[in-house]
Amino acid sequence: MEFSFDINQVLPFEITILNGDYRVLNPGQSVRILAPEKLTSIINAMGEASYKAQGLYGPITTARKLRVSDHRLYIVKKPDDNNNKGSVVGILKVGPKHLYIYDTNGQVYERTPLCILDFYVHESKQRLGFGKNLFDTMLNYEKCAPYELPVDRPSNKCLAFLHKHYHLSSPIHQVNNFVVYQAFFNQSLDINTKEKTSSTRKHNQDSTSLLIPSQKHELERNQQLKTNIDEKRLPISHYSTSYNRHFNQNHLNTSSTIKSQISSSSSSSTWRIFGIPQLHNQNF
Ligand code: ACO
Numbered sequence: 001m002e003f004s005f006d007i008n009q010v011l012p013f014e015i016t017i018l019n020g021d022y023r024v025l026n027p028g029q030s031v032r033i034l035a036p037e038k039l040t041s042i043i044n045a046m047g048e049a050s051y052k053a054q055g056l057y058g059p060i061t062t063a064r065k066l067r068v069s070d071h072r073l074y075i076v077k078k079p080d081d082n083n084n085k086g087s088v089v090g091i092l093k094v095g096p097k098h099l100y101i102y103d104t105n106g107q108v109y110e111r112t113p114l115c116i117l118d119f120y121v122h123e124s125k126q127r128l129g130f131g132k133n134l135f136d137t138m139l140n141y142e143k144c145a146p147y148e149l150p151v152d153r154p155s156n157k158c159l160a161f162l163h164k165h166y167h168l169s170s171p172i173h174q175v176n177n178f179v180v181y182q183a184f185f186n187q188s189l190d191i192n193t194k195e196k197t198s199s200t201r202k203h204n205q206d207s208t209s210l211l212i213p214s215q216k217h218e219l220e221r222n223q224q225l226k227t228n229i230d231e232k233r234l235p236i237s238h239y240s241t242s243y244n245r246h247f248n249q250n251h252l253n254t255s256s257t258i259k260s261q262i263s264s265s266s267s268s269s270t271w272r273i274f275g276i277p278q279l280h281n282q283n284f
Pocket of ligand 1: 050053054116117118119120121122125126127128129130131132133151152153154155156157158160161162164
C-alpha cells in the first residue's frame with residue numbers, strides 16, 4: 001500500500017515492532033517514531049484493508065484501539081517501492097486474551113495466552129513470503145511457538161498459511177471464534193518450565209535494583225516459592241507464559257509496579273483446568 005509521504009521516514013525497519021505507546025520495540029534499537037500522525041494513518045489504512053479482506057464488519061486494528069491496548073503491532077514495509085518512498089506491505093497484531101478454551105474431550109481451560117489478533121498482507125504482495133517473514137519475526141520476538149498462539153477468526157488463507165509453514169493441521173474451532181491446535185494442550189511443563197523460569201528469574205534479577213531491602217526479601221521468597229513449585233511440578237497455575245516478559249518490560253517504571261506484577265504474575269498467566277461433567281461433554 002502506497003502513501004503520499006515517505007514510508008521510510010515513518011517506519012524505521014523493514015519490520016517495525018510497536019506497542020500502543022508507539023514505542024519501537026525492535027531489539028537493540030532505540031529509535032523514536034518521528035511522525036506519529038503519519039503512523040496513525042498507516043495503521044488505520046492497513047486495519048481497514050485487513051478487515052475488508054477478511055470480510056469482517058469493522059476493523060480489528062485501528063490506531064485508537066492500539067493506543068489503549070497492551071497489543072503489539074508488527075508492520076512490514078518494502079523500502080524500495082514507490083520511487084524509494086516505500087510501501088506498507090502487511091501487519092500482524094498480537095496480544096494477550098483471557099479465554100476459555102475447550103480441548104477435543106470437552107475439557108475447558110481458562111488461560112490468558114498471547115493470541116494472533118489481526119494478520120494481513122496487501123493483495124499485491126500475497127504469496128511472496130511477507131506473511132512468513134512477519135510471523136517468524138513475531139515468534140522470535142515473543143519467544144513462542146506457533147502452536148502456543150490461539151488465532152482469532154482465522155480465514156482459510158490463514159489456516160492454509162499455518163499448515164504450510166508451521167505444519168499445524170486439524171484446527172480446533174472454539175465457540176469464541178478462536179482456533180487452537182492440539183499441541184496447544186500438550187504444552188509440557190517439562191519442556192517449558194526451565195526456560196521460562198530462567199527468563200522470569202532474569203527479569204526479576206534485572207528488576208531488583210529498583211527495590212528496597214524488604215521488597216527484595218519478599219521477591220526472593222517469591223522466587224524461591226516459584227522455583228520449588230516448578231521443580232516439584234506442583235500446581236500448574238504458577239506457570240509463567242513467555243509473552244509476559246515483554247509485557248512486563250513495558251511497565252517496569254516503579255518498584256510498586258514491579259511488586260504488584262510479581263505478586264500477580266501467577267494470576268495473569270494462570271492455567272485453570274475445569275473438569276466438565278460427562279453430560280456437558282456429550283452436549284458440547
Ligand atoms: N489462498 C490460499 N492460501 C493462501 C493464499 C490464498 N489466496 N494466500 C496465502 N496463502 C497461504 C498458502 O499456504 C500459501 O502457500 P502457497 O502459495 O504455497 O499455497 C502461503 O499462505 C504463502 O505464505 P506467505 O507468502 O508467507 O503468506 P502471505 O504473505 O500471503 O500472507 C496472509 C498470508 C496474511 C494470510 C495473506 O494471504 C492475507 O493477508 N490474506 C487476506 C487476509 C487474511 O485472510 N488474513 C488472515 C486473517 S486471520 C487473522 O487475522 C487472525
